Amino acid sequence: NAGVTQTPKFQVLKTGQSMTLQCAQDMNHNSMYWYRQDPGMGLRLIYYSASEGTTDKGEVPNGYNVSRLNKREFSLRLESAAPSQTSVYFCASSEWKDSYNSPLHFGNGTRLTVT
Amino acid sequence: KQEVTQIPAALSVPEGENLVLNCSFTDSAIYNLQWFRQDPGKGLTSLLLIQSSQREQTSGRLNASLDKSSGRSTLYIAASQPGDSATYLCAVRQGGSEKLVFGKGTKLTVNP
Numbered sequence: 040n041a042g043v044t045q046t047p048k049f050q051v052l053k054t055g056q057s058m059t060l061q062c063a064q065d066m067n068h069n070s071m072y073w074y075r076q077d078p079g080m081g082l083r084l085i086y087y088s089a090s091e092g093t094t095d096k097g098e099v100p101n102g103y104n105v106s107r108l109n110k111r112e113f114s115l116r117l118e119s120a121a122p123s124q125t126s127v128y129f130c131a132s133s134e135w136k137d138s139y140n141s142p143l144h145f146g147n148g149t150r151l152t153v154t
Numbered sequence: 155k156q157e158v159t160q161i162p163a164a165l166s167v168p169e170g171e172n173l174v175l176n177c178s179f180t181d182s183a184i185y186n187l188q189w190f191r192q193d194p195g196k197g198l199t200s201l202l203l204i205q206s207s208q209r210e211q212t213s214g215r216l217n218a219s220l221d222k223s224s225g226r227s228t229l230y231i232a233a234s235q236p237g238d239s240a241t242y243l244c245a246v247r248q249g250g251s252e253k254l255v256f257g258k259g260t261k262l263t264v265n266p
Contacts, residue, residue: 070252081258089252097253129197142188142200143254
């Protein structure tokens, strides 16, 4: 059982380059999330998707776009990378149905450096 | 706006000690609270989830309590081991919201 899988694990970009971070989960969860983690700032929500076909902004969406390709996959795109986007990016998923809420399951992260 | 605070930021204890990690939140209208563990260079692993209607949850040597009215949760670790060394984060989910708000974590070091 793979859980949440993120690719790539590491990436170095030059300012202005674009890239897409991929995320897939095999737990049949409805909800998926993208977070960034920075020293001293903690985890901040970038975008989330409550179900297939829907996406919503989180706390820090500027400079990012997302696509919920299907129930399994949720990608994060940086159209024009900036040094301020140097961070560790985590994808997560959970089940949200009626009164039941499963724990959040995280991938191992993508370490992105923008020079 | 919900704010989650974890104090202390770092804690060092000798092996075998029982310890308590603290988490406080400013808005008591939460749906649930989760405790996570993060090892260096890794993602977060869910340890315990407490629904708003519950007072505590237990898993092995871990016990998490929730006092919604006072905006507090504690994570109790019994008989600590060097393998417990990690950063522990708490997060709250607001009622009716998909979003979790995270604390900045407590970095725990258990010395042999």
